[in-house]
Every structure is written in structure tokens, then in C-alpha cells.
Amino acid sequence: MEEHALTETDRGAALEVFGDRLGLAERYVGHLATSGIERGLLGPREVPRLWSRHVLNCAVAADLIPEGSTVADVGSGAGLPGLTFAIARPDLDITLIEPLERRCIWLGEVIEDLDLDNVRVLRGRSEQFFDDVDVDVVTARAVSALSKLANITLPLLHGTGQLLALKGRSAAEEIEKAQKALRKNGATATEILTAGADTLEEPTTVVRIRVGSA
Template identity: 55%
Template sequence: MGIAREVFGEALPLAERYAAFLAKAGVERGLIGPREVDRLWERHLINCAVVSEVIPEDAQVVDVGSGAGLPGVVLAIVRPDLRVILLEPLLRRTTFLNECVELLELPNVEVRRGRAEDMTGEFSVDVATARAVAPLERLATWALPLLRPGGELLALKGERAATELDEAKAVLDRFGVRSTELLQVGQGMVDPPTTLVRVVAGRGEVVGRRQRAPRRAKGSRKRSS
């Protein structure tokens, strides 16, 4: 537990409570496979917690397809400065997440039931996270409209990260993203390190084939390029 203590610090007891809940209720309800119990810390909790290294202070985060709360709940535990929305379409999973938030007494977490693609205009956040939800090509179309201009999609990916980034190029271009990159976080803490695809949103989101620009304040003038 040495690395876990280093990663979670004073929040370790809370992380331990979450791990116990995952190992029991998470397995019983099919959110975590029984074989994952013995590797919950390295493969799941620490793997998710190190993502916090690249999230700005006081950011608002939406965890798309949160499932059992990975990485959303973990990020809320390790970074109480974050405001986290756990977005999940399935009732049984949102029920689990609500019980989890109540058990852990996380004041910085909100659980919302719904599909990301139906949430455009409902809220706008600084960071969107996702883990094992969908290929980047599809995930980007769901997550990017939820970001403020300059916001970041942080997708936890494995060995196919570079390939998925290449395959998503056309979609990302259509959304007018500012930049993309592959990152590895948690060096020396998890083996292998956690691989992230970071996508920085452009000025506005695409609706169909048209790009919708952010609203300008009354009296402001549109700059000529």
C-alpha cells in the first residue's frame, strides 16, 4: 500500500472504503469482474488517480459513461477541489453511483443519468474523462460538445491509443480541435503508466456539419480574421 499512500495521501482511508465497496457491491452487481478484486488498486484505483496530475485546479469535470465510478469517483477522492459530474445512462449503475457518493460523503460529486450525446447545452465543463467507454472516434462526438472552448477531453486508453487517435483524425478536424497529444502519467507508480489521449477543444462544437460558435456578449464585435 506504499504507492497507494503516496498517491492518495490523507484521502487513503476514503479510497480504501471505495475499494471495499467495489469489491463487494461492485462485483455483486456486475460492475466489476470477480477477477479484478485482487488488482483493484494497481489496475483501477491508482491507474485512475494519477490522471489528476494533468487536471487543473478547481476544474469542473464530467466523467462520461462513469460505470462504477472509474475514474470519476477516484478523481473526486484524490482531488476534493474538483467538481465532478458522474454521467451514466444505465439506471442500475446510477443507483450504484448514488449509493457510493452517499457512502463516501463526497460533496463535490453529482450523479446524472443520461447519455452524453443528449447533454449538449445542459452543462459546460473544463475537463471530460472517459475510461473503456468507446473508441475515440465515437467518444469525441459525445464529449467535445460538453466542453468549454479550450476544455480538454482526457481519454484513458491502452495499447491502441495512437491508432485510435489516427482513426479519429477526421472527426477531430470536423470539430476544429486545437491540439491532440498522447500522454503517460503515473510514471513509477503504475506499471505500465496510464496512457491518455488529450484533445483540446476549439472555439465551438459541431452540430451536424456546421460548427456553432460560442455566444458573444451583447455589444461585442466579431473579429475579422
């Protein structure tokens, strides 16, 4: 069995999350485990845990996004979480924002190979797209602390919407330190949510920040 293949433990969760699009998810993981490693998007040590630590950890957060939403994923890197959302939720319209050219090229190749028609890639920093990108939901994972993340994500909502930041155990501490930035960017509510509690052995911690009446 290939090192990145689905284990029996993860297969049930993957079926629940991806349904009849599981084959696409498996092809995506195949890209991560080969060209993704070769081009430095992930470290080789991550291959055995691509499903549990990365793909499923991200994909379960898609349940928090309302149907038919427009989504911007800031600092997409290897497509985590943005591409997992595009695969699991074909109803979403997703924009991946990534500053590094080599990552953008790789993302484009994967999107083309998987024939995903609900996702596009913009190369640049999110600040460059504040005027041009207006979405319902912004997502980010492993980009920066919330105090900085608020400034580079919330303006993409243009006054109404929500940020879903995939975080770890420091979520509460980050929220405390980000109060000034959150107020400055019009945050109206902040909460810590758990995604995948019924699906994963280690559920995903998500900080949801609402702006306006969203």
C-alpha cells in the same frame, strides 16, 4: 488479508496519490469488491487487481487536471475514473454521466457513504446533456474508440477545454482514425501522455485532446 486489501507494493503508490484521503479510497475499493461485483459493475476476477489495474491506474491521471476544474466523466460505470478523481482531488467539481440506472443507483450510494460533496450523478447519455453541462475537462475510460468518443465528449466543453481519454496501446492508431471526428469537434491539439510513471509499475496512457485555447 482480504483479497481487495492494499498490498505493500501498491500502498506506497496509493499514499502518494490519495494522501490523507487514502481511507476514503479504501472504502471505495471495499464497495467495488462487494456490491460492485454483486451488481455486475465489475467481474469477480478483477477483485485482486482493483487497486493496480483500476483505481490507481485511473487516479494518477488526476495530476493532468488543472486545480479547481469542472469535470464531466462520461460513461462512469463503477466510477472509474470519476470517483477516483473526486476522492484524490477535493478541489475538483465532478459530474458523473452514466446511462444505466442500476449503475447510477450504486454510484449514488457510494457517494453518500463516502460523504463526497464534490461529485454528482446524471443518468443518461452524454448527448442528452450537451446544452446543460459545460465543463473544463471531460474524462472517459473504456467507453469507445476515439473516433466515436470525440463526438460524445467534446461538445460538453463548449469550445474550450480538454478531453482526457484513458487508453491502452492502441492510442496512436485511434488518434489516426479519429482525425475527421476531431476536426469536426474543434480539436486544436492532440497528444499521448503517460501518467504515474514515477508511481506505478505500469503507467497509464492518456490521450489529451485540446479544444480552443485550453
